[in-house]
Amino acid sequence: MTNYLGINRVARTIEYAEPIRPASIKSVRRKIMKRSNKLSKIVTSALFATLILGAVPLTSVSADLPPYQSYGQIIFQSDNAVTLPENPFDPNPDKPVRPIDPIMPDGPNLGTAGPLSIDYASSFEFGTQLIPSDGKDHEYNATAQAFSEPDDSGDGFVSPGDPGEIGSNLGGSLSDKAPLYAQVTDKRGNENAGWTLKATVSDFTNKGETLAGVSIKIDGINTITEKGNTAGISPGAPTGSVELVPNAATTIMSAGTDDTATHNGFGTWLSVFGSASDLGTEKDATGGDRNVDKAVRLVVPESAEIADGTYEAEVNWELSDTPGSD
Secondary structure (H helix, E strand, C coil): CHHHHHHHHHHHHCCCCCCCCHHHHHHHHHHHHHHHHHHHHHHHHHHHHHHHHHHCCCCCCCCCCCCCCCCCCCCCCCCCCCCCCCCCCCCCCCCCCEEECCCCCCCCCCCCCCCEEEEEECCCCCCCCCCCCCCCCEEEEEECEEEECCCCCCCCCCCCCCCCCCCCCCCCCCCCCECEEEEEEECCCCCCCCEEEEEEECCCEECCEECCCCEEEECCEEEEECCCCCCCCCEECCCCCEEECCCCCEEEEEECCCCCCCCCCCEEEEEEECCHHHEEEEECCCCCEEEEEEEEEEEECCCCCCCCCCCECCEEEEEECCCCCC
């Protein structure tokens, strides 16, 4: 409107001038509109440039600040707790068992404490037999291992008179008999540290008299580990038969230092004497039935002088940190 008013004022001051023709007014208006459009474009371009520049972040230069440290820590200590015996058919640390010792009614002895331990070893009981008179060598089968699975009482065991259902990874499902066995646990945490389990049987004696020439023969030893253990073992059990000769240490199971087995011998290991196929029932001299493990036998030569009475021996189990070897 200002421009138009200005044009009108100019037109009024020139009284005698030639009247402005409509075409001329249109021309002036057209020029004014062009200038106005140019001005709008300039303002718009400036505003757009301002927005673009404003969107570019400005790099700030700051001085280097000193770092700050915090720390991490964990403390490990040896596990010296006693490891409970496990099922030789299906070892599971969450289901410990109470083995029944046929020689020690109040037994068995508690396992040894420490990060390298003997958790359990079966007693060898060979029943009641008649004195042979046929002049031959004789072999007597050992009484099978009996044990119970745990209940919910909180002590990890049930009474010996209530054997539970026993699963099997050696074949068969038996609730009243199992193979004899020995159990070792290595919780030292050292990969391939190695260890050796040996057994030594004393002389069988009766009132000071020795049953000469006898030995305990063990066939078909299986070396197995508990559920969840991914470690291996080498060499494990001796191949073939093992014979316990009185007063001589015999290797039952071992773990070496080589890398043929991952974490060699770590965790809980059972040396199982035989399998389900070696288990059976037989009558002894009392006429009663006795569950037996035929993989473990007392060998009595015909030359042995046998008297009435009970012959007893001790079996000492020794576990050392000496690595085993083939």
